[in-house]
Amino acid sequence: MVGIAGDSASGKTTLTQGLVEALGSDRITAICVDDYHRYDRVERKGLPFTPLHPACNYVDVMEQHLQLLALGQPVLKPVYNHGTGTLDRPVLVEPSEFVIAEGLLPLHTRLARACFDVTVYLDPPEIIRRRWKVKRDVAKRGYAEDEVASELARREPESAAYIRPQRAHADIVVRFAPIEERGETPDDPLSAYVMLRPTIAHPDLSGVISEDTRKAAHLKLLRDEDGKPVDALHVHAYAEQSLTERVQRALWRALHEPEPLPSGLGRLGSEGRSEPLAVVQLLLLFHLFQARGGGEVVRATATAGVEPQPLSS
């Protein structure tokens, strides 16, 4: 079970959808914990906080439901309708082999965090997130651009108080951003900076990233903004696609999966594609498979007579 936290329009749904497409919705169950909103849009107008505030959400019920899903039990999940702003009839969610819970506050409490095998925080630069939020809320939720801007301002104190502190609790922090040293702008394809905290066992990337593929991705020992050491994986958007695909195939083989690399990874909306996104998704698949216990798949591979291939091929 993976928990993905991040502010509004930080890329949670895009990251999640690629995983669902890769594994198929019969193998992976995705829920959005923003459905645990306590108030509908009309009720919120009279309240002194935004949906980012824990008091605006049934955090205790979210915890319960995450625990139940982690135990393989179904939950009757509430539904917040983003189109109408109403709380609708709940839906039954039955957890399949893997579960993703994404949203604003999945890592807010200790009990919620304890449900996850791997936790992720999406941490785009604010300038990128604003662009994403304006684009989505204007196109899909019927807001005007200045409404989105004033809402962002209104939410800022609660983002600082409740959303961003979740970063400290994530096993993996992901930042999609342009590479400033190369003079890139937010209009360029975004590279991924992936901080791998030593809180869980990450894949051995020394085998995945070879001398040949250094242009596509490299690993660096860094200090995080809090001063703590982390392994930082940098996946370059400017690299040739064929090079990044080699990294992806190597990561996939590290999972001992007999199937070919799934499609759907790296998809951006209906048209676009991001190789760094695909690499991040493969890392999450690694953790999902590891949490489930990869033994079965390895045995199946051996039975089928498929030999592990050299990592740099």
Add this chain to the structure above:
Amino acid sequence: MVGIAGDSASGKTTLTQGLVEALGSDRITAICVDDYHRYDRVERKGLPFTPLHPACNYVDVMEQHLQLLALGQPVLKPVYNHGTGTLDRPVLVEPSEFVIAEGLLPLHTRLARACFDVTVYLDPPEIIRRRWKVKRDVAKRGYAEDEVASELARREPESAAYIRPQRAHADIVVRFAPIEERGETPDDPLSAYVMLRPTIAHPDLSGVISEDTRKAAHLKLLRDEDGKPVDALHVHAYAEQSLTERVQRALWRALHEPEPLPSGLGRLGSEGRSEPLAVVQLLLLFHLFQARGGGEVVRATATAGVEPQPLSS
């Protein structure tokens, strides 16, 4: 925590409301488990079963929520709107000191039954229940009398298959009925036949029912319809009210409650009153207080210097 099962219009709400009024809604939380309907009224039209069928309900989620409430945790309870026949936004239910769960299927599964300290099945004669159902559904739910009759016929096989088997799992079976030996009809005030199964510790009624009050209530060793021995308490509606009230006061004192006998017990709708109903409600209060552990209240009584009074006074 008490579970009250029974077919549609068997008197569950009336029994429950008296308990809520007696203790106050800050001390007792009442939920209706029919809110766990899986389908709304429109969806049910195309289905081969009625709301009495377990497949028409989220029985597994009901079990979960009963367990959570039993542990003192809040639940986000679904809501079935009897007025519109729709499934509406869920509501947060936080269990108070006591909890009542009433409805069609609260005793259907072992796990649900395990949540209750005392279980009740309401078992009115079918002729009485039909009258109650027609009266309510025509007055409050906008149905015509012949619609109610055909719905009763349609539900009968599922009532036999799923509702009535719960009777076997109840600690207390209550039947409000006229006394045929006295030539009473359903229009007369109804007496209560209360079967007290030896599955839980009932109050010592030998002290409550004295020679003086035999006309109001008596206790008899009987064989149930399944052949098993039960203590049957019979509370006579024809007895003088003052006599039945003595039984009630004696039962109340047996609870070691320092407060006076609460009002609200025995209330039938906005106007009527039933002394046998009040006695049944007092029996349930006995079990609720006993489950909570009566010690505190007894100590409070002693501190206040209130001596237990002789039971027959």
